[in-house]
Amino acid sequence: MYLELSLTKEERVSLLQRPSTLIGDTGRIAQDVCLAVKQRGDDAVREYGRKFDKAENQALRVSKEEIEAAGRLLPPNFWMHSMLR
Numbered sequence: 001m002y003l004e005l006s007l008t009k010e011e012r013v014s015l016l017q018r019p020s021t022l023i024g025d026t027g028r029i030a031q032d033v034c035l036a037v038k039q040r041g042d043d044a045v046r047e048y049g050r051k052f053d054k055a056e057n058q059a060l061r062v063s064k065e066e067i068e069a070a071g072r073l074l075p076p077n078f079w080m081h082s083m084l085r
Contacts, residue, residue, distance in 0.1 A: 015053065015054065033048055036048070042060055045060060046058055046060070
């Protein structure tokens with residue numbers, strides 16, 4: 001798991017680079033990922049995290065501190081607009 005604020009600019013750019021995929025393949029790949037997650041759960045999530053995000057040793061549980069830090073990055077009126085929808 002990576003905390004964005006602790007990464008250098010180069011690390012963020014590196015993590016955001018993804019392999020190019022033909023548009024026609026995207027739907028098939030998404031279906032494969034969904035089926036694998038349905039069948040194998042967290043193991044499949046970790047596998048695709050490594051494959052697509054180059055993420056190793058990923059924690060699937062988000063800590064209270066991480067949730068609060070992410071919440072502080074949202075615009076002040078974010079939840080008001082979300083609840084009105």
